Amino acid sequence: MNLDSLLPNLGEWLKGTGPESDVVISTRIRLARNLAHYPFAGRANLAQKTEIETRGRECLTQAQLPAPLPYVSVAALPTLDRQFLVERQLISRELANVLEGPRGVAFDERESVSVMVNEEDHLRLQVMRSGLALDEAWAEIDKLDDALEARLRFAFHEQFGYLTACPTNVGTGMRGSVMVHLPALGITKQIEKVFRALQKINLVVRGLYGEGSRASGDLYQISNQVTLGKSESRVLTEIREVIAMILQYERSARQVLIRERRQAEHDRVARALGTLGSATMITSEETMELLSAVRLGIHLQLVDNIPANLVNQLFIQTQSAHLQKLMGTVLDGEERNAARARYLRAKLRELDANSR
């Protein structure tokens, strides 16, 4: 598969549509599954990992699935392509850069379903949706799991449920995450308070690219920690309740901003657009922060000539690997910052010309 064909697309999670999309970027559910009668991937030898990959791959191509999931061997990919798949949220950083040996990912054309093979667990199923859509995502991943289970025997224990390499995933093997954009809670300095409340009820907050990554551009992933002792539907209900609360907080903080400091916010958005449209060197972090201001500006109706999904497009295309693929060449840090600024200038000029 030529990954370059994905470049112009936004992928399911960045479509910018779906319920509550003023705050919720995307919903993701993953299931950890392991084949019975094999060691876990971290302890499997080369022959066993090859066998697991072959069985996984065969199953993925033969199973009754709503959309085909072509398989890509990550071991055979150049570093840039691996990073590209990480940025599109199709594989983890571990699968890309840390793990070794036979491993890969199968995903559909819409980039809404992906299955990693030989990650920490033999199989990591993932379904993504735009906006808040936990039920739809669960229905889809449940069906995918059934289809794979019809052909593979998963390690399962009467008491402990689905067995996983790490005890933090055992039971359902399910992690539900909702990615939210919370700029107003950031500006009004209430975000820490919200997160402290989350920790008390056993939900985790992480940055954009998962465990250990820092939150940039006011984007946060909220997910469950518990996988044993609670059913999937109960965990999803708990997440849904918390997201409803966060939505309410963020929206009322936005209302406060509009009421009490409309002029200052308008200025902030205008300056963000100014910098994005005229800088000649810009880092990925600064881009994310400025785009966050623009995104908020769109939802507060402070700017009217920018389509909401342009922000998502700029956001993904200015990530390092995407940028290098766009430019068709490998770039070092400084060259990347210059190329990023060039790309942003061109895009915003295009927009200006169209709106005139």
Add this chain to the structure above:
Amino acid sequence: MANICQRCHARPATVHLTDIVNKKKRELHLCEECAREQQLIPEGPGTSLNLQALVSLIMGQPTPEVDPGALICPTCGLQYAVFRAEGRFGCPDDYDAFRSVLEPLLERIHRGTQHTGKFPRHEARRQKLLAETEALRGELAAAVAAERYEEAARLRDRIRQKEGADES
């Protein structure tokens, strides 16, 4: 009556223990060797009983304690101590090999130790088979007891058939 040691069932019992808990009387009759092995009688001279060991023995608690770090999974050879250091299991069988020490750990992580979510279909099928086989075994025992041997043979074949189905 209590002439033979209740533990080794070989030597004559010379140590007789009686305890009364909640008005229930329990007796234990051991030979000297077994009593010593259970650390009821101190090594060397002196005759005082080891009360702690006595209580453990009567209450049915295991002595001596096993070192959890030394537990080893018979399938993949992973030692519990290594699992604790690395945080990752070696194979699915570790969950049974380490079960006794795993439960408190899982309780701390998840505040639960019993899966209540989705079951794979094959597992649901296996459990149903298991329950059916169990019921047939009951019938088989009754048939044997009543000397209905033809029926017993039929039941035996059905049990074998079900067990074969589980293997596939």
